[in-house]
Amino acid sequence: MQDFQSLGLSRELLLAVEQEGYTTPTPVQAQSIPPLLNGRDVLGVAQTGTGKTAAFALPVLQVMNRSKPQGKRHIRTLVLSPTRELAAQIDERFSAYSGHLDIRHKVIFGGVKQNPQVRALEKGIDVLVATPGRLLDLIGQGYIDLSRVEFFVLDEADQMLDMGFIRDIKKVLKLLPKQRQNLLFSATMPKSIADLASSFLHNAVKVDVSPEEITVDRIAQKIMFVRKADKRRLIVKIIKQERVSKGIVFTRTKHGANRLVKQLAQSGINAAAIHGNKSQGARTKALANFKCGETKILVATDIASRGIDVNDITHVFNYDLPNEPESYVHRIGRTARAGKSGIAYGFCDDTESGYLVGIQQLIGFEIDVDESHEFHFVGAIPKPDQKPGKIKTGKSSNKPRNSNRKKSGNSNPRRQGKTPSSNRRSGDSNPKRSSRRRRNRNRSRSNQDR
Numbered sequence: 001m002q003d004f005q006s007l008g009l010s011r012e013l014l015l016a017v018e019q020e021g022y023t024t025p026t027p028v029q030a031q032s033i034p035p036l037l038n039g040r041d042v043l044g045v046a047q048t049g050t051g052k053t054a055a056f057a058l059p060v061l062q063v064m065n066r067s068k069p070q071g072k073r074h075i076r077t078l079v080l081s082p083t084r085e086l087a088a089q090i091d092e093r094f095s096a097y098s099g100h101l102d103i104r105h106k107v108i109f110g111g112v113k114q115n116p117q118v119r120a121l122e123k124g125i126d127v128l129v130a131t132p133g134r135l136l137d138l139i140g141q142g143y144i145d146l147s148r149v150e151f152f153v154l155d156e157a158d159q160m161l162d163m164g165f166i167r168d169i170k171k172v173l174k175l176l177p178k179q180r181q182n183l184l185f186s187a188t189m190p191k192s193i194a195d196l197a198s199s200f201l202h203n204a205v206k207v208d209v210s211p212e213e214i215t216v217d218r219i220a221q222k223i224m225f226v227r228k229a230d231k232r233r234l235i236v237k238i239i240k241q242e243r244v245s246k247g248i249v250f251t252r253t254k255h256g257a258n259r260l261v262k263q264l265a266q267s268g269i270n271a272a273a274i275h276g277n278k279s280q281g282a283r284t285k286a287l288a289n290f291k292c293g294e295t296k297i298l299v300a301t302d303i304a305s306r307g308i309d310v311n312d313i314t315h316v317f318n319y320d321l322p323n324e325p326e327s328y329v330h331r332i333g334r335t336a337r338a339g340k341s342g343i344a345y346g347f348c349d350d351t352e353s354g355y356l357v358g359i360q361q362l363i364g365f366e367i368d369v370d371e372s373h374e375f376h377f378v379g380a381i382p383k384p385d386q387k388p389g390k391i392k393t394g395k396s397s398n399k400p401r402n403s404n405r406k407k408s409g410n411s412n413p414r415r416q417g418k419t420p421s422s423n424r425r426s427g428d429s430n431p432k433r434s435s436r437r438r439r440n441r442n443r444s445r446s447n448q449d450r
């Protein structure tokens with residue numbers, strides 16, 4: 001088996017990975033580090049949880065350390081990340097890996113005061129990790145100069161595009177010098193990302209790791225049919241019965257997340273919410289308490305939870321079934337990381353049975369139904385001929401946004417329910433392919449209430 005030494009890493013970085021307790025490079029590290037050390041661009045299809053941060057941070061740090069420019073420090077590496085959480089995580093990894101090097105790094109993002117960020121920039125840094133909005137803001141104010149960047153890393157590129165950052169990325173690209181090394185990482189590779197990649201990567205080495213294909217198989221999935229009004233009692237019962245020590249609960253709305261946190265507290269369960277309306281301080285604190293085990297349950301909306309890297313989540317609860325089937329795969333992928341197994345419960349009430357049909361068509365098999373609980377509600381069970389996403393309430397706000405699924409003519413055999421469990425292993429539960437459909441759908445959808 002390959003070790004870090006054989007990848008060509010220097011003594012200082014080998015020491016850092018040893019201190020982190022890493023013994024074997026992950027596939028994305030084994031494939032990315034040597035070409036990056038040799039000056040190549042890299043296009044990586046990999047998501048959070050695969051070790052991709054070390055895959056780019058280690059070689060970038062090593063090459064930067066080889067030649068140190070004279071005079072005041074300037075930004076030599078720029079890492080762009082879509083979310084504040086992910087940016088903070090990347091920066092924290094740079095701290096861990098650069099412990100034996102004279103490299104200064106800083107993370108900047110919105111939602112917090114800019115003054116401490118400006119002060120750090122004025123002192124001089126080597127590595128800047130940033131979200132696009134605050135980066136462009138501080139560039140506009142004259143605090144950031146990108147003209148001497150040697151490494152440009154675009155992380156979670158598909159999420160960047162989903163979040164509408166394409167113009168910002170193009171603006172940033174214009175400010176970078178021509179001579180530089182580029183890295184692009186994305187969990188999926190739809191045409192829009194491939195086009196973006198080819199616009200600035202040169203002769204890139206392609207690295208492809210697809211962890212979801214493996215992890216989905218290690219997740220025990222269960223559906224529970226339940227009245228909306230009984231969901232709270234059901235979740236409390238499971239959390240207590242199964243002594244859940246690290247569970248993530250997905251609600252559709254921010255308001256729903258807040259409400260559930262309060263209700264869980266009334267039942268003696270310590271939970272915290274993470275969503276877009278929380279201040280950055282509250283989000284960071286909630287995540288830190290969850291990681292260290294002080295908070296057992298994190299209640300999240302989809303947008304806030306993407307990219308969160310917590311390895312030992314045992315339970316995922318789809319308290320509200322997602323109205324986009326692909327979100328289901330992303331959500332349950334929060335568990336069964338790093339070789340562990342996990343359990344994913346989906347609560348389906350009578351307004352959500354159409355969503356369940358859509359989810360099952362996407363993943364290619366029927367999820368086991370758990371009827372053993374006292375709240376089992378037959379009224380929520382989908383009708384045999386029910387259409388995906390069809391709901392009974394008639395409320396327009398509940399309508400699934402994936403309206404052009406029908407237009408696609410249902411040519412995909414999975415959508416016709418023809419290929420059952422074999423697809424699990426062949427990766428059809430992988431969001432890779434499906435995300436193209438997702439992106440092609442209502443791109444400008446509002447994320448306001450997530």
Ligand code: AMP
Pocket residue numbers: 021022023024025026029047048049050051052053054309
């Ligand atoms: P990432 O995908 O970069 O967010 O990393 C996911 C998690 O894997 C982080 O907690 C890293 O500390 C950890 N990790 C990264 N590389 C390795 C490795 N080679 N061995 C064990 N853990 C690793």
